[in-house]
Amino acid sequence: MKYYFILLIPIQLALGQSRYPQDYFINPLDITTVLSGTFGELRNNHFHSGLDIKTQQVEGMKVYAVADGYVSRIKIAHYGYGKALYITHPNGYVSVYAHLQKLEPKLETYLKNIQYERGTYEIELFPQADELIVSQGDIIAFSGNTGSSGGPHLHFEIRDNLERPINPLLFGIDVKDTKPPTIQKFYAYPKDANSFINGKNERTELRLIPRGNANFEVEPLTAYGYIGFGVTTYDQQDLAANKNGVSNITTTVNGIKNFEIDFKRFSFDETSHLNRLVDYEFYKTNRSFVKKLFVEPNNPLSMYKDVIDNGYLKVEDSINNIYKIVVSDFHGNTSTVSVKVKGDKPEEKLQKIIARPYHHFIYANDATTLEDQHVSVYIPDNTFYDDVNLDFRVSGDTLHLHQDVIPLQKNIGINYDISQYQDGDKNKLFVGKITGYRKYINYIPTIKKGDLLTAYTKTLGQFILKADEKAPSVTPVNFQNGKWLSNYRYLKVKISDDLSGIGSYRATVNDKFILMEYDYKTGVLTHDFNDNVVTDTRNELKIIVTDNVGNNTTFEATFFRK
Template sequence: MNRYTKPAIYLSLLLMFGGVARAQEVTFTPPFDFPITFSGNFGEIRANHFHGGLDFKTGGTIGKPVRALADGYISRIRVTHGSGYVLDVAYNNGYNTINRHLSAFVGDVARRVEDLQYEKETWEIEITPEPGEYPVRAGQIIALSGNTGYSFGPHLHLDVFEADTDDYIDPLPFFKKKVKDTTAPRAESIMLFPQPGKGVVDRTQKRQSFPLNPKQPITAWGVIGAGIRAYDYMDGVHNRYGVHTVILEVDSVEVFRSVVDRFSENENRMINSWTYGQYMKSFIEPGNTLRMLHASNDNRGLIDINEERPYRFVYTLKDALGNTSRVRFTVHGKRTTIAPVEHREKYTFRWNKVNYLQEPGLSLVIPRGILYDDAYLNYAVRADSGDIAFTYQLNDTRIPLHGRCELRIGLRRKPLEDMSKYYVASVNSRGKKYGIGGKYEDGFMKTTIRELGTYTVAIDTVPPEITPLNPKQWGSTGRIVFKAKDEETGISSYRGTIDGEYALFGKPNSISGNLVYEIDPKRVERGKHVVEITVTDGCGNRTTEQFTFVW
């Protein structure tokens, strides 16, 4: 064992077995009084993060009563664009939960939220009650399920935290007696990762994917890593889920194991190091300290193919209920010349150092601990005539960072005096620009980035567009709905009024992005009214529209 494995294994075993023991001692009432099924499980691979909890199905409808899991109290109340209506509960048994994507709060909580929204004139709010201000009992209705925030359909997202550590933990053990599942995980394909300058697969240093039963023998030489794309399934539903445990053995010796049972908020972005797309790597990059990953050899789970013979790989896949499957494949050692990495030292970033990049019109500082592995940048600069700034390709494919670092891009010219209209843009492979903010300072636009990609500076002077949706039906449905759109820097704020008085417009579902006001008969009388909506983008461009309706 080395520094990557031994402390991590002991700590993880302590946490894992301690957590299992506590989970076995604690009982939770299910959040619903109907049979439990899931649309998502703990630890699924998501963009830049792990799925932090369980997604409970609600029969395709909203408004299902959500119940307290045990005795405790409501610890936080929020309305956000990301998670919609959110309720945090602290339980007396040492666990805390977050209920996300709710459609409504109930009782005094609902009244307090609405009062604060009108007081602050904003849909997004946060309340931290005093401990015990809103006590709950096991089975008590605390909210109604919904489809709010960044949600693709009606469901309840439930996060469970261990109060002592504040770790996200897998909630499934608390409900396993209520869940029927005899279906094992299934693999779809494998991927091999020759290490730069140290290994080759089928005579190339490029990563390659293979079917489970390749038609041609796989050959390799030198140091390589393996990965697998696999999903779990459950009885009676068509959803696919993340795999709880992945074990890799080579020639009957375990070299790597991942156990997706807990993670901290600080570890969340480490999913970018552990995964490549939907592939789970069976090795650990040197800057990745994710505790759920365990290398059993002295090489971070990497395999040294140094003999001309067959190497027998076996993957064991398990779900949280113990259902198990296996995948076997062979890699044939074939002696091959391994070319060193061609790189310019100036554009080589080391994972365990502070890295600086100074170029004409560009300044970048990457603190130590932000990179997961050494990065050999494919750096390039484009200078199109008339551009406000050069376009800087830090790398041709994005390299995710564990935290933010400062990027400064100099301006070649300033066609506008109003510097609030300038922004730093991330440029994708098709040339489309996405605003990431930034402020002007001494000839530079300064911002922070979380990945090494392509960046430039652009100007946004175009105000957002506002489109009324089905305005003839507003009176009959009691819902006023607008579509607000901005192509460059996005919608940063909105405000609506009816007859000059503030109206509680919100963005209940961030997938649709519609701005919605549910007409409140306590605040709006029957008759003809004028609704005014103002929308502002990230560069301060503003659009205001007025419409009349009869209710």
Template sequence: MRTLILCSFLFTQILFSQQPFPKDYFQSPLGVPIVLSGSFGELRSNHFHSGLDIKTQQREGLDVFAAAQGYVSRIKIQHYGYGKAIYLTHPNGYTTVYAHLQSFGPKLQEYVKKKQYEKQSYEIELFPKPGELSVAKGELIAYSGNTGGSGGPHLHYEIRNAKSEPINPLLFGYHVKDTRAPRILGVYGYALGGGSVINNTNNRIELRLTKKDNNTFIADKIYVQGTIGLGVETYDQFDMAYNKNGAYKVCTKVDGVPNFEFNFTSFSFAESRYINTLIDYPTYINKRKRIQKCYIEPYNRLSIYSKKDNNGMITVEPGQNYTISLEVSDLAGNVSVVEIPVEGKKQELLRAKENFRSENYLISKRDNIFKVGKATVYFPEDSFYYDFFLDLQQNGDTIKVHNHDIPMRKNYTLSIDLDSVNKRDIDKYFIAHASDNGYLSYQNTYRKSSVLSTRTRALGNFVVAKDTIGPKIRPSNFQDGQWLSNFKTLKLIITDDLSGINSYRAKINNQWVLMEYEYKKNSLTYDLSDIEFKDATHLLEVVVTDNVGNSTTYKAVFHQK
């Protein structure tokens, strides 16, 4: 019978997955009005936002409901990322995701906690079988929170198709009031290819815009020789929120004829890092502006484009005049437009782009190995999107591996020889990335003999650092010897001043107990209702270890009936 039910469920998944997006299948996952702090496809660091961030009235603990009937297909708890997350698979082939949760509903909480105690681990990933944890539409499954890499209380909500590709949830009938057109902060011109010039330069130029009416602007005429592409800095806002969200669609037209368009209906997680080929990456790194390019370069593999004549590149003929329109729109139909007069004109290059050159030329489609002082740098094939001259230097104890403004695809390996250090403490050394203001961040380091190595995507300055001091542990809401009979939780604060926290382990009366680590607050929390102890006096022992193996042990006695 179970096999028959499973086959029927899978058949229904296939059947429904072939239909258009259902408009009334999914209910709201919250019992409060949907007000968004983040939109689908929004530009984030190294990825597109894969769902909606729904405001929870600046608080945690709101009821989270199953958007439709289905079963729990995955539960994942991690310190970073999505924090506590639930994945529900539905009979129509879609999966909904609920992330940054404070805790789970009673049924799921009991199931998860049992598994955590079995594995003696807070971080856990579970894949219940179909039918093991079934849920009804509107059933309470969790409480909203701020766990993982969340910057404030909210619910991250996704809808994924049968291929696990996220789809814009606003296409499923959710109503979010939106009467405001996207705002255009700037439009930019790029001279593409050898010999192309815009207004006597082959550098990126910002167009001067004049407001025509509420949502339409006219740019000053630009004079072009050769081929150009456009870029736009823009954001969108929903009603009842001040958050700057991503726009849904960007398109360009030449003399009224569409030639380029991308939109955020869906994408795959495998391509998300290619966001760095959509944006003008050096400008983002150096000026924190996310300019979205309205043309496609050869190494861009994004699938978001619905129109790409000549990959969005516009060739301008001498003596010809054109009007290029750039339109930015949202799903509610609000549109902002920039009209750009263009005249083809042969012209002298007066302000040429500066191009860095060195003896180290990296070819992206092959492995590359470089030596710099006592360091070796190994870039595997496709570490980068394109070929370029690499800036490698050793200045004193600092190894420079190019600059931050080149986007990376894959990890590379940096190795540094420690032949001159004191071998007695060699296990306490690690490779650290040094920020511009001197802040050191630990890079996951491994050692073979006297050589330290790390695999990283970070570029910039690196040093070898030494950490011999263990983490610090202090009680937060109790004191040694205190009665905690009326307490719900027991909390500690743990910190490390250099290499960072790697692991922790807690016992009460020599029995492992579950403690929840919240890195944003540097806190460890134990739920005092987890275990019923027979005696009234209890010994708490917590061991915290940093990334190079320094450990600190904290012990305290508490009393509880």
């Protein structure tokens, strides 16, 4: 058996240098690297932590170990990364491979033995350093579409020894990109009530004027006070039409640098603060990310560099300024926007924006409890980035907790007193969030303690107390009761629940646990007969499916195999 002595190099020192090891890692796939997602691009509530490598719209491509090392973690989940494999390398970095279809046969056997031993599909393992040794170029898995993947691809990461993801392109893994980033929209923001843009105290879209070669100017504007700017932008590589994230944005005021944000590395602890970087309200109402090129209070992101005056431009009366932004992709292709700003103090009679006078003012630094009728909401201190004025109302069993246009740093607790309900109904109740035009009800994990139901959420909006009295449905997909399945590789069953959602499932054959993989996107449970746990001719299948409030359905069928 071959052993590696893992020497964890102080990567913090390496990060301060201009180069990362360029010949250490190979590509994880043996096809041309084409990306559907780039490192650091903006996603819902998080930065993308790796590269999404296209697999030509198919599953089952060979995935290779990018360097020598050992498998240090295996995580199998219905959601998120789906089937994921982690390899620790002698230089201290960790490579991550996610949304896999399956592991290579020896690793798959290792995994399934433990899954059967523990009687569970979802599992997280941390093998010892001498258990699962791999060499650079070994096949370790096959690409897939598991977890929260939107289509077949390989999600690939490189992390340091503190679990901080780093752009894999920094290590020599390359893609063809000769196109400059695209700049779609440009906005100006007043910092406070004493700041104005074209005589108004509100976010203002500025018309972009193309000047050729990915350079733009903005129609001249007048301003006064401290103003910031925001941009919607994306990048495209040569071989893909996907609209991906950019790598760097730098701004100058009168030729002097006053702001930079670099998307080459971040920490998972800070990723949700993306909601402070972007115009959160604009995103929630327009589904478009505006990156704010200024730093507001309580923004802990480490991506900022060389920030002067928090990135704002100070505009004084009758003084002219030139503001410029340079947007870059990883390969150094750039697009620019130049803005001429004329200082013009507005007349006192100009109307300022007045916020709607809600009755619940929340100080960001203080914990607060809001109560009305049988509902209370607990807001921990520092949940909000700023002091806010909230709309809080209760109508029957519906809670109106403002609109989802203000980002939260922490979960808030929603509590329903259900003492007025009949005892037989209490166990069927849950807290849901009302979403979308059709007002769908999305289950929120709900804890029952006596006559109190508690759910935690990290978004504002409308919530409701709802009863789920209907059990899940279970339907065979590729067999019927009493059927011979000797020539079948897979056994498939579809499960669904129309309200609170699937909570758990368990399948047995002849009272012996069998592994069934759940694809929540299709609602299909799949058992692979190659697991060789179904060995009898006559087999009694039993599947128990339970929803999130405890309603359950038992499906039973007989099948035969030789």
